[in-house]
Amino acid sequence: MQLIDKYTTADLLTAADQHILYTTNRPEVMMERGEGMYLWDTEGKCYLDFIGGWAVTCLGHAPKAIEKALTKQAGQLINASPAFYNVPMVSFAKMLTEMTCFDKVFFTTSGSEANEGAIKLARKHGQRSLDGAYEIITTVNSFHGRTLATMSATGKDYWEPLFAPKVSGFIHVPFNDIEAIKAAITDKTCAIMLEPVQGEGGVNVADPIYVKAVRKICDEHNILLIFDEVQTGMGRTGKMFAYEHYDIEPDIMTLAKGIGGGYPLSAMLTKSVYNIFDAGDQGGTYTAQPLGMAVGMAVLETIVKEKIVENTVAQSAYLMKCLNEMEADYGIKSVRGMGLLIAFDLPEPKGAEVVGACLEKGLLINSPKPATIRLMPPLIVTREAIDSMLKTMTEVLASVLK
Ligand SMILES: *Cc1c(COP(=O)(O)O)cnc(C)c1O
Numbered sequence: 001m002q003l004i005d006k007y008t009t010a011d012l013l014t015a016a017d018q019h020i021l022y023t024t025n026r027p028e029v030m031m032e033r034g035e036g037m038y039l040w041d042t043e044g045k046c047y048l049d050f051i052g053g054w055a056v057t058c059l060g061h062a063p064k065a066i067e068k069a070l071t072k073q074a075g076q077l078i079n080a081s082p083a084f085y086n087v088p089m090v091s092f093a094k095m096l097t098e099m100t101c102f103d104k105v106f107f108t109t110s111g112s113e114a115n116e117g118a119i120k121l122a123r124k125h126g127q128r129s130l131d132g133a134y135e136i137i138t139t140v141n142s143f144h145g146r147t148l149a150t151m152s153a154t155g156k157d158y159w160e161p162l163f164a165p166k167v168s169g170f171i172h173v174p175f176n177d178i179e180a181i182k183a184a185i186t187d188k189t190c191a192i193m194l195e196p197v198q199g200e201g202g203v204n205v206a207d208p209i210y211v212k213a214v215r216k217i218c219d220e221h222n223i224l225l226i227f228d229e230v231q232t233g234m235g236r237t238g239k240m241f242a243y244e245h246y247d248i249e250p251d252i253m254t255l256a257k258g259i260g261g262g263y264p265l266s267a268m269l270t271k272s273v274y275n276i277f278d279a280g281d282q283g284g285t286y287t288a289q290p291l292g293m294a295v296g297m298a299v300l301e302t303i304v305k306e307k308i309v310e311n312t313v314a315q316s317a318y319l320m321k322c323l324n325e326m327e328a329d330y331g332i333k334s335v336r337g338m339g340l341l342i343a344f345d346l347p348e349p350k351g352a353e354v355v356g357a358c359l360e361k362g363l364l365i366n367s368p369k370p371a372t373i374r375l376m377p378p379l380i381v382t383r384e385a386i387d388s389m390l391k392t393m394t395e396v397l398a399s400v401l402k
Contacts, residue, residue, distance in 0.1 A: 004030075027356070027359055029045075030042040034049075034060075034062050035060070035062050036061060036380065037061075037381060037385050039061060047364050048363050049377065050364055050381075053262055054257070055199065056258060056261070056262055057261060058236070058258040058299065059261045059299060059303075059380055061262070065301070066263065066295055068298065069297065070263070072294065073290055077290045079286075080290065082283055086290050088293035091297060092105075092107070092293045093107075096267065097269070102253060103270070103272040103275075104269065104271070105267050105268070105269050106268045106287065107265070107288040107292065108284050108287055109265060109266060109284075110264060111145055111231075111254065111256030111266050112144070112150045114254035115144045115149075115153065115193075116147055117268040118228075119150075120277075121276070121277065122190045122193075122224045123190060124276050124277060124281065125190055125274060126190030126191075130190055133223075135186065135190060136169060136170055136189075136191045136192070137170075137172075137181060137184050138155055138170055138172055138193045140173065140174050140175060141204065142154055142193075142195055142198055143155075143195070144193065144228055145230075148167055152166040153170045153193060155172040171184045171189075176206060181214060185221060185223075189223050191218075191224040192218060193226040194226070196232050196245070196246065197232050199341060199368075199376075200368055202343055203336055203372075212247070215249075224251040224252055225250045225252070226253075228254050229241055229253050229255055230254055230255060230266070231257055231341065232341065234258030234299070235258065235312050235379050236338075236340060236341050237341060238309065238312050239309065254268050255267045255268075263292060263295040263296075265295060311379060315383065316340055316342070319342060319375070326394065330398070332344045332347070333345050340376060340379055342374070343373060343374040343375070346371045346372070346397075346401065347401065348401065349370035350371070351370050352367055354367065354397065357396040357400055361396065362392070363396075365393065375389075
């Protein structure tokens with residue numbers, strides 16, 4: 001049943017209001033189609049997309065590689081059950097372990113679930129090797145997901161009172177502060193969990209000296225270093241994985257968002273020494289579901305073959321240079337980020353207004369905090385698309401900031 005064949009956009013928006021459970025504020029727009037850097041709504045209006053499905057559509061919208069992989073796999077095997085191995089699951093795990101410092105992969109469908117797996121594995125390590133230690137240190141302004149445990153791990157102040165009682169055992173310390181971590185470690189600590197670049201927290205990049213020091217502390221105490229690369233993995237930061245910028249190896253890495261290019265897919269990777277789950281400790285009906293595996297392989301192959309990481313580095317340098325040049329004109333400041341995960345601050349907390357005015361003009365950008373604008377375009381972005389985005393955004397900044 002395609003409602004759009006029978007109803008107007010206004011009808012659909014009314015029906016959405018009636019039947020979709022309220023969880024967030026959405027604009028009065030009904031998205032219908034995507035291609036490359038663009039989305040189209042049911043009125044035929046075109047949007048240049050610098051949100052990229054929330055740092056997800058690394059190959060742009062409706063890439064042929066994903067369409068082909070999905071179609072082929074759907075005709076062959078959609079679900080064999082989590083009780084059996086399947087062929088694409090083994091191929092994809094082999095690809096990922098050959099490209100990383102990890103040996104073992106657990107596949108699932110969302111970033112939160114991958115992080116749940118990481119949390120459970122760290123607690124298992126605590127039970128086996130650290131006399132029952134279970135506390136995990138995470139950082140203020142971090143974001144690790146929306147399940148109860150990952151909300152508890154997340155370092156957002158205003159989430160603290162929600163859905164009590166929270167999952168206990170998470171200690172939040174300031175980001176990029178090694179002394180705070182030293183002070184928080186006790187004989188109950190089993191892991192430290194970090195985003196190499198805090199994404200939802202406003203694009204805050206971890207300092208190399210900090211990351212190296214955290215790695216050293218983890219080694220000294222035999223506690224696990226978990227890198228949440230849900231947003232930073234798969235080329236987003238200008239390396240295939242952000243840990244490669246730091247010359248260290250985490251013990252666990254989680255991936256989601258870009259790994260499926262828009263298809264729900266995530267992974268938790270670890271080393272052979274932490275292959276310590278007992279049967280039944282971790283699982284899920286859709287673990288390593290063949291459609292996801294086929295898509296994941298197609299996305300990874302395309303990133304490598306089409307030199308998407310190289311494009312990320314080149315376009316990032318151009319976009320950063322342009323934004324830095326704009327600082328004086330528009331009073332924007334603190335241009336920051338890595339690869340194509342970039343943010344800057346506005347002189348006033350007018351992020352929502354800027355986002356709304358850009359939407360009007362057919363440009364999608366994001367404001368993760370009231371005075372911050374974040375850009376996370378598909379990694380296939382071109383210089384022409386960047387120029388077009390900047391033209392619209394500067395018009396908006398000129399009129400909103402005045
Ligand atoms: C988006 C995100 C998550 C949550 O992923 P979901 O797929 O929404 O569950 C976790 N960690 C980080 C760093 C993220 O950016």
